Amino acid sequence: MTDHPLSARDRILGNVRAALKATENDNARTFMVQKRLKLHKRNLIPSRAELPMESKVRLFQTTLEGQSASVAKIAAADALPGAVAQYLASQNLEKTIRTGDDPIFEGLDWDGAMITRSIGATAGDDPVALSMANYGVCETGTLFLTSGPRNPTSLSFLPMTHIIAVNERDIVGSYEEAWDGIRLASDMERRGASGLPRTVNLISGASRTGDIEQTIILGAHGPKNLHVIIIGKA
Amino acid sequence: MKPLSHKFRENAGKALDNPTLQTALKNVPEGFVAKRAKARSKLPEFDALTEQAQQIKSHALAYLDLYLEAYEKQVKASGGHVHWAGSGTDACNIISGICRDAGARLVAKSKSMVTEEIALNAHLEASGFEVIETDLGEYLIQIRGEVPSHIIGPAIHLTKEQIVDDFRRIHVDLPTDRVLDEPESIVNEARLILRDKFLNADVGITGANFLVAETGAAVIVTNEGNADLVQTLPEVHIVVATIEKIVPTTEDATTILRVLARSATGQEISTYTTFTSGPRRESDPDGPRETHVILIDNGRTELLASEFHEVLRCIRCGACMNHCPVYQSVGGHAYGWTYPGPIGAVLTPSHVGIREGYHLPHASSFCGACEEVCPMGIPLPALMRRWRNRAYGEGLTSLRQRLAMKTWLWFAKRPRAYHFATSIFIPVFRMVGRRERLARFLPLPKGWVRHRAFPLPEGSTFQRQWKRRRAGEVQQ
Ligand code: SF4
Numbered sequence: 248m249t250d251h252p253l254s255a256r257d258r259i260l261g262n263v264r265a266a267l268k269a270t271e272n273d274n275a276r277t278f279m280v281q282k283r284l285k286l287h288k289r290n291l292i293p294s295r296a297e298l299p300m301e302s303k304v305r306l307f308q309t310t311l312e313g314q315s316a317s318v319a320k321i322a323a324a325d326a327l328p329g330a331v332a333q334y335l336a337s338q339n340l341e342k343t344i345r346t347g348d349d350p351i352f353e354g355l356d357w358d359g360a361m362i363t364r365s366i367g368a369t370a371g372d373d374p375v376a377l378s379m380a381n382y383g384v385c386e387t388g389t390l391f392l393t394s395g396p397r398n399p400t401s402l403s404f405l406p407m408t409h410i411i412a413v414n415e416r417d418i419v420g421s422y423e424e425a426w427d428g429i430r431l432a433s434d435m436e437r438r439g440a441s442g443l444p445r446t447v448n449l450i451s452g453a454s455r456t457g458d459i460e461q462t463i464i465l466g467a468h469g470p471k472n473l474h475v476i477i478i479g480k481a
Numbered sequence: 482m483k484p485l486s487h488k489f490r491e492n493a494g495k496a497l498d499n500p501t502l503q504t505a506l507k508n509v510p511e512g513f514v515a516k517r518a519k520a521r522s523k524l525p526e527f528d529a530l531t532e533q534a535q536q537i538k539s540h541a542l543a544y545l546d547l548y549l550e551a552y553e554k555q556v557k558a559s560g561g562h563v564h565w566a567g568s569g570t571d572a573c574n575i576i577s578g579i580c581r582d583a584g585a586r587l588v589a590k591s592k593s594m595v596t597e598e599i600a601l602n603a604h605l606e607a608s609g610f611e612v613i614e615t616d617l618g619e620y621l622i623q624i625r626g627e628v629p630s631h632i633i634g635p636a637i638h639l640t641k642e643q644i645v646d647d648f649r650r651i652h653v654d655l656p657t658d659r660v661l662d663e664p665e666s667i668v669n670e671a672r673l674i675l676r677d678k679f680l681n682a683d684v685g686i687t688g689a690n691f692l693v694a695e696t697g698a699a700v701i702v703t704n705e706g707n708a709d710l711v712q713t714l715p716e717v718h719i720v721v722a723t724i725e726k727i728v729p730t731t732e733d734a735t736t737i738l739r740v741l742a743r744s745a746t747g748q749e750i751s752t753y754t755t756f757t758s759g760p761r762r763e764s765d766p767d768g769p770r771e772t773h774v775i776l777i778d779n780g781r782t783e784l785l786a787s788e789f790h791e792v793l794r795c796i797r798c799g800a801c802m803n804h805c806p807v808y809q810s811v812g813g814h815a816y817g818w819t820y821p822g823p824i825g826a827v828l829t830p831s832h833v834g835i836r837e838g839y840h841l842p843h844a845s846s847f848c849g850a851c852e853e854v855c856p857m858g859i860p861l862p863a864l865m866r867r868w869r870n871r872a873y874g875e876g877l878t879s880l881r882q883r884l885a886m887k888t889w890l891w892f893a894k895r896p897r898a899y900h901f902a903t904s905i906f907i908p909v910f911r912m913v914g915r916r917e918r919l920a921r922f923l924p925l926p927k928g929w930v931r932h933r934a935f936p937l938p939e940g941s942t943f944q945r946q947w948k949r950r951r952a953g954e955v956q957q
Contacts, residue, residue, distance in 0.1 A: 262778070279544065287730035287731060390494050446757045453706045454706040457512070
């Protein structure tokens with residue numbers, strides 16, 4: 248390195264200020280920026296995000312199905328192992344899954360559904376993973392997943408088949424509602440950015456590529472099959 | 482990347498005469514263009530959102546210094562490192578330094594145009610690292626030793642048959658009698674080959690679609706999921722981004738995301754959008770242990786100070802090239818540098834100089850399609866015109882063109898001489914081209930009629946008809 252990194256920083260920031268004809272300690276500018284960051288105001292939200300709950304769930308489901316995912320609905324969490332087993336059977340897949348340590352999976356009867364479940368990140372040798380989404384956004388059929396022991400990020404990308412469960416009550420209209428929830432859960436108000444999870448993944452279908460003559464092919468690097476299970480309120 | 486923009490005319494000519502390329506390029510209007518139109522019509526708020534997206538970027542650029550400082554602070558708070566690089570060379574040196582410190586051998590990359598701009602792969606390979614591109618399109622051109630011909634579909638110039646040939650040539654460890662004829666089998670083979678690379682890479686390098694000042698997050702959008710593997714599996718993750726990628730808040734990034742995929746591929750949202758900041762947290766079971774962000778200037782502050790500053794709003798969606806009749810005809814390689822199409826015609830001269838990039842802002846019919854579809858409201862034709870003016874001012878315009886312009890000026894200032902000349906020229910021109918009703922021969926601009934015909938004049942000049950009409954009106 249020819250330059251000391253610090254000097255490159257000062258030079259770039261100096262050039263930016265010169266280009267903008269701004270000075271370094273301009274209180275009005277600083278105030279403007281601080282305010283915008285603190286308020287993080289919402290911009291325009293498409294009207295399709297503002298629907299009654301029932302229509303939201305329907306839009307979420309149909310949009311996802313249009314993005315090469317399959318969707319199932321169950322009444323309550325205790326039906327989850329059965330729903331997973333049913334899906335795996337329909338795909339001729341072995342009943343072995345990898346999950347994070349989300350407490351919602353703990354009390355469930357996996358044995359009863361003949362499912363072998365292991366917990367943790369994956370090194371690429373798990374054909375099927377099951378994750379729990381923080382939110383489902385109906386606007387574009389998008390699932391929000393945050394990284395952590397409950398949701399190892401590798402589970403969303405390495406297995407060929409990814410099943411994502413989401414609570415019906417967590418299906419919201421817009422991305423903005425999901426962001427508010429994530430900010431709240433990570434106590435961003437008090438802890439700042441350090442409280443945020445390392446990764447927030449927005450997943451809106453199965454992995455795909457259009458790189459060969461613009462033909463859409465699924466399963467490029469990530470999962471070829473995405474199955475979403477909506478858990479009802481009961 | 483060594484620019485070849487001075488060869489635009491020559492290379493555009495070759496592209497037009499290349500039947501394989503012409504077959505591949507047909508997919509552009511049939512794919513991207515049609516899909517974007519559909520996505521736009523499905524979202525009534527689309528135009529209003531593009532306006533907000535423009536305002537967000539303009540605001541971010543007007544306070545860029547402060548947002549950069551805020552971003553840096555947040556990255557550090559989440560445990561990541563920030564490096565600043567004035568030039569592409571500085572950036573390359575910083576990145577190879579990080580790879581060396583990590584004791585790396587294999588570096589996995591996801592698609593990033595700025596790394597093309599700064600020729601990072603060549604630098605890393607020269608420094609002894611193995612570099613593998615993981616986006617399928619990028620992988621295809623990497624094994625061919627080519628550069629991207631489109632900013633979101635780097636291999637859009639290739640046909641399926643070419644790809645099959647390359648796979649058979651490169652993947653020699655696989656059985657020679659394997660079936661490899663459909664896109665599906667090609668994708669499966671790429672998945673198999675690249676999976677191994679993901680799992681063994683020591684460093685992962687991604688670009689960024691946005692950098693969020695509020696949280697220190699880098700936002701990456703893909704459909705394949707390759708960028709996520711690149712930033713999850715290796716021990717070290719490096720984000721390479723230019724300084725204008727900054728947006729203030731998560732909400733602002735979200736608004737721009739609503740127009741990005743729709744403008745680019747015509748999807749409502751790309752399959753994977755990832756916000757990530759810093760290394761794995763203490764309790765995380767996966768993710769890199771060390772993360773770096775390289776903030777690169779490489780000409781951006783100069784652009785910011787120039788009459789071309791609006792181009793910094795660009796979100797690299799590719800809509801302008803998809804809708805450009807010149808791009809649709811000659812493809813991306815003819816442009817001779819990293820960014821093709823209308824955005825390239827504006828960006829390239831600022832990076833390689835107007836002497837080298839002279840032809841690009843001239844290779845436009847000013848049909849205005851690019852500006853119309855640009856979600857960031859960048860006045861591309863006006864900016865190209867500014868480059869033309871500069872080229873003229875610097876005396877780069879050819880003697881013939883200057884003579885033509887001078888002649889035109891002479892006539893424009895002398896209406897009588899103009900009318901006299903046109904009254905002679907038009908009948909003669911009509912006589913020569915009568916049979917086809919279109920002129921396939923023009924005395925001076927020969928190149929103009931090589932691939933299209935010039936409509937024959939109507940038999941009288943506008944001014945004469947106007948005069949006649951006025952006279953008629955008076956009579957009534
Ligand atoms: S100039 Fe506009 S249309 Fe072209 S890539 Fe940039 S944002 Fe997209």
